[in-house]
Amino acid sequence: MQIVTHMEEEIKExxxxxxxxxxxxxAAMFCRSFFIQxxxxxxxxxxxxxxxxxxxxxxxxxxxxxxxxxAILRHMEIFNTQPYMANFVxxxxxxxxxxxxxxxxxxxRLKNMPGVKQAxxxxxxxxxxxxxxxxxxxxxxxxxxLVWTLAGFYGWLFTGRAEQPSLWLVxxxxxxxxxxxxxxxxxxxxxxxxxxxACGGTASCGLDAVNWPGIIRFLSAAGFAFSxxxxxxxxxxxxxxxxxxxxxxxxxxxxxxxxGVLVLHRVxxxxxxxxxxxxxxxxxxxxxxxxxxxxxxxKMHI
Amino acid sequence: xxxxxxxxxSSAVTGLLGLDSVQAGQFLLSRPAFVGxxxxxxxxxxxxxxxxxxxxxxLYIDVIPVGGVVPPNGAAAAAAAVxxxxxxxxxxxxxxxxxxxxxxAYSPVETLLRTARSAWNPRIREQxxxxxxxxxxxxxxxxxxxxxxxxxxxxxxAALCAALAVLPGIxxxxxxxxxxxxxxxxxxxxxxxxxxxxxxxxxx
Numbered sequence: 001m002q003i004v005t006h007m008e009e010e011i012k013e014x015x016x017x018x019x020x021x022x023x024x025x026x027a028a029m030f031c032r033s034f035f036i037q038x039x040x041x042x043x044x045x046x047x048x049x050x051x052x053x054x055x056x057x058x059x060x061x062x063x064x065x066x067x068x069x070x071a072i073l074r075h076m077e078i079f080n081t082q083p084y085m086a087n088f089v090x091x092x093x094x095x096x097x098x099x100x101x102x103x104x105x106x107x108x109r110l111k112n113m114p115g116v117k118q119a120x121x122x123x124x125x126x127x128x129x130x131x132x133x134x135x136x137x138x139x140x141x142x143x144x145x146l147v148w149t150l151a152g153f154y155g156w157l158f159t160g161r162a163e164q165p166s167l168w169l170v171x172x173x174x175x176x177x178x179x180x181x182x183x184x185x186x187x188x189x190x191x192x193x194x195x196x197x198a199c200g201g202t203a204s205c206g207l208d209a210v211n212w213p214g215i216i217r218f219l220s221a222a223g224f225a226f227s228x229x230x231x232x233x234x235x236x237x238x239x240x241x242x243x244x245x246x247x248x249x250x251x252x253x254x255x256x257x258x259x260g261v262l263v264l265h266r267v268x269x270x271x272x273x274x275x276x277x278x279x280x281x282x283x284x285x286x287x288x289x290x291x292x293x294x295x296x297x298x299k300m301h302i
Numbered sequence: 303x304x305x306x307x308x309x310x311x312s313s314a315v316t317g318l319l320g321l322d323s324v325q326a327g328q329f330l331l332s333r334p335a336f337v338g339x340x341x342x343x344x345x346x347x348x349x350x351x352x353x354x355x356x357x358x359x360x361l362y363i364d365v366i367p368v369g370g371v372v373p374p375n376g377a378a379a380a381a382a383a384v385x386x387x388x389x390x391x392x393x394x395x396x397x398x399x400x401x402x403x404x405x406x407a408y409s410p411v412e413t414l415l416r417t418a419r420s421a422w423n424p425r426i427r428e429q430x431x432x433x434x435x436x437x438x439x440x441x442x443x444x445x446x447x448x449x450x451x452x453x454x455x456x457x458x459x460a461a462l463c464a465a466l467a468v469l470p471g472i473x474x475x476x477x478x479x480x481x482x483x484x485x486x487x488x489x490x491x492x493x494x495x496x497x498x499x500x501x502x503x504x505x506x
Contacts, residue, residue: 261488
């Protein structure tokens with residue numbers, strides 16, 4: 001009797017493990033995950049995209065129509081996370097669904113699913129926002145500016161200057177950043193799906209797959225270093241462009257204007273205002289000085 | 303006629319690239335730094351397109367799209383700026399500020415579209431309950447609506463800029479916009495500096 005009970009438990013555990021990753025259509029889920037925000041709405045955020053991405057797995061897990069219908073309806077609830085990190089949750093949920101479908105007590109296994117899904121979504125949203133929106137995305141702009149500057153295109157700094165950069169250089173700047181960024185994003189989407197599925201079922205699944213705090217610290221330091229390099233390059237270029245062509249006082253005024261904009265932005269930020277406010281302020285003062293009072297037009301470079 | 307075709311083509315491209323910002327892919331192809339030079343190239347002014355694009359990009363860095371925040375639309379901004387310059391004939395400096403305004407003004411349109419999609423949830427539940435599991439057509443519809451809205455919006459801004467260009471006295475603004483425009487790279491650099499300075503001094 002004991003042997004039979006033991007065997008039954010083993011069978012339960014074995015069935016609970018569900019199908020292996022090879023049985024789940026990972027490639028289809030991966031491709032669909034690029035549309036996870038396609039149906040973004042204020043009521044349930046990414047729920048439609050999540051169901052759409054999970055559907056290939058659900059079709060495999062639930063061959064019967066009733067089971068598939070219930071599974072889809074389960075995932076029509078609120079879901080929101082950072083889009084590149086969503087695949088960690090997607091893989092995890094696919095594994096939990098597979099485990100539940102193979103279990104003799106599916107309801108017990110599905111009971112924890114909303115909690116795990118929500119916990120993972122929140123955690124990965126926080127990490128993804130910091131890594132991608134907060135650091136990598138502005139770094140693509142820095143890469144673009146560095147490529148242009150190192151290749152001798154300074155048109156981004158001297159707005160009135162007529163330059164004729166080659167077409168490949170014009171596109172090389174933005175594309176360098178975009179390709180690097182997208183490579184990381186696509187890799188993380190794929191790895192996220194696989195890791196999520198591999199360790200599915202736990203609320204910490206995938207969170208320790210990568211040293212996120214280390215990466216965030218590194219990106220912060222690298223971004224700050226790039227910012228400093230760009231600021232030094234900009235001031236250096238301003239001096240070189242004006243040196244000998246205008247008086248020292250005029251050069252100091254131009255350098256002061258560059259630094260003054262930085263101070264204005266700092267003050268705007270201190271009062272909770274964005275760069276748009278600072279830009280609007282600069283435009284309004286310029287209109288007053290140069291268009292209303294008709295002061296002699298002034299250029300930042302000769 | 304050629305200008306009208308260029309505006310329509312540019313708007314269609316903007317609508318398509320705009321999908322990348324939220325709905326499909328998110329490869330940053332909808333960022334002004336890429337849309338600017340691309341539309342500039344289509345309209346015969348890649349340098350100005352690149353310049354306005356990167357400066358809009360630097361200005362928009364200040365807004366992070368977390369949670370339900372609807373950031374200014376970079377694709378709309380770059381498209382409006384390039385068309386204001388190339389098709390309407392405004393000075394690049396004024397075109398830049400027009401573009402910045404166009405990008406910011408798109409947020410309510412985006413909010414409207416997202417709110418409209420909320421009403422789809424009960425309908426999709428009904429559809430699934432009835433045994434029809436095709437979700438993709440709803441997503442296709444959402445993308446089509448976004449695409450059409452952004453393309454239409456770009457055409458409207460191009461028309462507005464054409465009207466702006468024939469306003470008497472508009473040229474009197476150019477010395478002011480030229481000066482303000484020349485300070486925008488510094489504002490952008492400042493944005494990059496503060497973005498990373500705050501993070502570098504944070505612990506954890």
